[in-house]
Amino acid sequence: MQFKTMFAAHVPDAEPERDGCVLETGKYKLFVRLVKNQDEALKVVKNLVETEGIESIILCPGFTHKDVAEIQDVAGENVGITVARGDSKSSKIAMEAMKKAGWW
Numbered sequence: 001m002q003f004k005t006m007f008a009a010h011v012p013d014a015e016p017e018r019d020g021c022v023l024e025t026g027k028y029k030l031f032v033r034l035v036k037n038q039d040e041a042l043k044v045v046k047n048l049v050e051t052e053g054i055e056s057i058i059l060c061p062g063f064t065h066k067d068v069a070e071i072q073d074v075a076g077e078n079v080g081i082t083v084a085r086g087d088s089k090s091s092k093i094a095m096e097a098m099k100k101a102g103w104w
Helices: 038-052 065-075 088-100
Strands: 003-010 020-024 028-035 056-059 080-083
Touching (some): 028 038, 056 065
């Protein structure tokens, strides 16, 4: 039996059908999906919960508390939600790198 989880990240030019992958071992299956916005995130989560039975979701720091609550509603109470957040210095470094890459 595998532990099934997914990681979702906001990316300005993402297309979830194209921008994703699956990594797995005998005990772990990780679905990675890049999404442009919250609507896409909700659709991806709903689909993976229903079709793959994911049990845990890891979100990039770009998801707000409101986004997380909406995702929890779609995923259901038996799916754990985690948000990957760094400390202040790490967040500033990441934001500068994203700015250089043209995210904003």
